[in-house]
Amino acid sequence: MRYDDIMKYIEERNKLGSVPGLDNILELLRRLGNPEKGIPAFHIAGTNGKGSIMAYVETVLIEAGYKVGRYISPTIIDYRERWQVNKEYMSKRECGQIMGHIIEEVGRMEEDNAGRPTSFEIETAAAFLWFKKKGCDIILIECGMGGGLDATNVFTETPIDVLASISFDHMQFLGNTLTAITKEKLGIVKEGDILVSYPQTAEPKKAVDKLVSKNKLAETGRYFEADPDALSDVEDGLFKSSFRYKNEKYEIGLAGAAQIYNAITAIEAIEAFNTVAVRYGLKKVPKKIVKKGLKETSWQGRFSVLSEEPLFIVDGAHNSDAWEKLSKDVRKYFTNKKLIFIIGVLRDKEYEKMLDLLTPLMEYAVTVTTDSPRALDGKVLAELIGERGVKAVFTDSIKKAVKFAEKQAAETADSVIIGCGTLSFVGDIIRTVKKK
Numbered sequence: 001m002r003y004d005d006i007m008k009y010i011e012e013r014n015k016l017g018s019v020p021g022l023d024n025i026l027e028l029l030r031r032l033g034n035p036e037k038g039i040p041a042f043h044i045a046g047t048n049g050k051g052s053i054m055a056y057v058e059t060v061l062i063e064a065g066y067k068v069g070r071y072i073s074p075t076i077i078d079y080r081e082r083w084q085v086n087k088e089y090m091s092k093r094e095c096g097q098i099m100g101h102i103i104e105e106v107g108r109m110e111e112d113n114a115g116r117p118t119s120f121e122i123e124t125a126a127a128f129l130w131f132k133k134k135g136c137d138i139i140l141i142e143c144g145m146g147g148g149l150d151a152t153n154v155f156t157e158t159p160i161d162v163l164a165s166i167s168f169d170h171m172q173f174l175g176n177t178l179t180a181i182t183k184e185k186l187g188i189v190k191e192g193d194i195l196v197s198y199p200q201t202a203e204p205k206k207a208v209d210k211l212v213s214k215n216k217l218a219e220t221g222r223y224f225e226a227d228p229d230a231l232s233d234v235e236d237g238l239f240k241s242s243f244r245y246k247n248e249k250y251e252i253g254l255a256g257a258a259q260i261y262n263a264i265t266a267i268e269a270i271e272a273f274n275t276v277a278v279r280y281g282l283k284k285v286p287k288k289i290v291k292k293g294l295k296e297t298s299w300q301g302r303f304s305v306l307s308e309e310p311l312f313i314v315d316g317a318h319n320s321d322a323w324e325k326l327s328k329d330v331r332k333y334f335t336n337k338k339l340i341f342i343i344g345v346l347r348d349k350e351y352e353k354m355l356d357l358l359t360p361l362m363e364y365a366v367t368v369t370t371d372s373p374r375a376l377d378g379k380v381l382a383e384l385i386g387e388r389g390v391k392a393v394f395t396d397s398i399k400k401a402v403k404f405a406e407k408q409a410a411e412t413a414d415s416v417i418i419g420c421g422t423l424s425f426v427g428d429i430i431r432t433v434k435k436k
Helices: 003-016 023-031 050-063 092-111 119-134 178-188 202-214 257-280 287-296 320-333 351-361 378-387 398-411 423-435
Strands: 041-045 068-071 083-085 138-142 160-163 194-197 223-225 231-235 241-245 248-252 304-308 311-315 338-343 362-367 392-394 415-420
Touching (some): 003 092, 041 050, 041 178, 050 068, 050 138, 050 160, 050 257, 068 119, 083 119, 092 119, 119 138, 160 178, 160 257, 178 202, 194 202, 223 257, 231 257, 241 257, 248 257, 248 287, 257 287, 304 423, 320 415, 338 351, 351 378, 362 378, 362 398, 378 392, 398 415
Parallel strands (some): 041 138, 041 160, 068 138, 160 194, 311 415, 338 362, 362 392
Antiparallel strands (some): 231 241
16 A cells, blocks of 8 residues: 555544453454564553653663664654654655555454454554564554553563553543552553562552552562662753662653653663573673663653754643643743743643743743644643643744744743654654754
8 A cells, every 4th residue: 555545544543432341452463473472572551651761771772782673652743753763763665565455354344243443453463463574573552552461562571661650641541540540550461470660659659569469570580670769879960960870871862851760760660681692592681782772762752852942842731740841941041041941732621720830931822733633632622721821822833833932932032842742743843843
């Protein structure tokens, strides 16, 4: 199939929405020859920080000489960003071939009344098929939304499961308590797996500890937990940070306090990998490679600096926990600065909480209706910001919003532009600024 036809097909398929459950994906993978089998995998679930943790792990493993396949969702720059081998996107030609083959199989499934896969299930199958074709040594698979019922949860054995930070999001699917959400995320843990966890808050940690105890993960050396108490000499900066972890010094180039916790989670994930590498005919990753990989890691859209004149930051924070972390970082890095926000949000998110956290920091706001069927009207958003005592203006395109914010910044001394609201919205801002 032609790439353009693939995009039209997926756009139409997106109307099916999210359908939790594994029957469709398992049947589709069976028909494709089960390409998910035979390659050691890191499988990551969580609410915030999944992408950053995996970016660290990916860079470290590539530095160690491995061919690494990585599947992520959602994407922020390009549709093909979801499928990468050693950070190279699937080509449009390959996308047409792989997706075309799968779409034909989906058609046969539907004719046989054997299921109707969603776009995410089709894309997940494409990841496994492409990684198999490319001969990857290791694959990194990020859950789309949940865990136990997520379309990525198809492994009979996953050497390493990683649990990122847990907070409230997608409650209509995952549950209304942090315990329920954590249990669903932990559904990726199979018998024999190793579990690696981010430093969780009290309620998620209790659920994690219960699973660890029940499955005897700690006693059998199959549980690794990032330990904030092992951190020292932390120097947290906008362009780079450094710290000691378990008496080893590391540097990272990703800004934001949460990135240090994400980095030590990645360090623990590599330690976990080293305990099973030989089983898969792979070599352990030495500390010097871990340090180099962390230092070289980049990850767009996570408190990223787009430009320095004016200083322009974008952050894909899209739920209350991430917005709280963003507000703390903004206060820390930009004390006494005048902050001009470009904001677009989805109407099914807790945007009122976001505004309560961020409007006290705003000098000015420019709102946009994001390019999503779930978008909150930017005019409504501007009104809500105005009700909180901040001057806000609606623009009908991201291009106009960026131009307007940069004009305001030029007229306002000590100003910083911050774009935030959703990952896809941040991706649109990045593309707009890069084109300029």
